[in-house]
Amino acid sequence: MIPVDERVLVVPTEDVTSLLGGREGLVSIPFHNVARVIEKRGRFIIRSVAERDETLRQVIPYMIATDGTGRVLLMRRTEKQGERRLHGKYSLGIGGHVNTDDATNPLEAFLRGKGREFYEEVDADILEENYLGIINDPSTEVGRVHLGVAYLLQLKFRRVVEEDQMESWWIDVNDLARYRDALEGWSKVVIPAVKKLLGHSTNGHSSQ
Numbered sequence: 001m002i003p004v005d006e007r008v009l010v011v012p013t014e015d016v017t018s019l020l021g022g023r024e025g026l027v028s029i030p031f032h033n034v035a036r037v038i039e040k041r042g043r044f045i046i047r048s049v050a051e052r053d054e055t056l057r058q059v060i061p062y063m064i065a066t067d068g069t070g071r072v073l074l075m076r077r078t079e080k081q082g083e084r085r086l087h088g089k090y091s092l093g094i095g096g097h098v099n100t101d102d103a104t105n106p107l108e109a110f111l112r113g114k115g116r117e118f119y120e121e122v123d124a125d126i127l128e129e130n131y132l133g134i135i136n137d138p139s140t141e142v143g144r145v146h147l148g149v150a151y152l153l154q155l156k157f158r159r160v161v162e163e164d165q166m167e168s169w170w171i172d173v174n175d176l177a178r179y180r181d182a183l184e185g186w187s188k189v190v191i192p193a194v195k196k197l198l199g200h201s202t203n204g205h206s207s208q
Helices: 013-020 031-041 106-121 173-182 185-206
Strands: 007-012 025-027 043-046 056-066 071-077 122-136 146-160 166-172
Touching (some): 007 031, 013 031, 013 056, 056 106, 056 122, 071 146, 106 146, 122 185, 146 185, 173 185
Antiparallel strands (some): 007 056, 056 071
């Protein structure tokens, strides 16, 4: 269920369109440009309102985990997880909504919220972080009210925190095609960039 009084971070859709030049999918754009929009135009509104307002985008940190060997953490949301639209879907993304409990300044809230969401979901140490870009997928009802900020994180992994809400497996990035039809939309969008980065990483390890 969506908390009725949660106030979440949003930015105007028109600013997203201007920032990305109408591009869709995973868009490579410097983070400082994204940060400027969040800082100058970000605000907090009640989540249930934001879910119905396509003139706004809820800003979601979306973090993909790797173990440094070419594997990624694949997760499946159980029926005990709060977002019904994603039940049973496979996902590569760790993350969620940023709210006023994180901070009252929009950019500070995003940065703190990113860390909070990560540690709420995963018990791990972050060894390396790579910003990937912005996920813009207006092809779906959910996508038209959300904006993803994507990262690839190399972890020293221990466990998924809420194991009753999220099943998890480590899988070679090249085997993700087997799950493509069952993956949530944003996970499909980030696969090419993740495969490219992990391919370079794997090649680098093997050449040493």
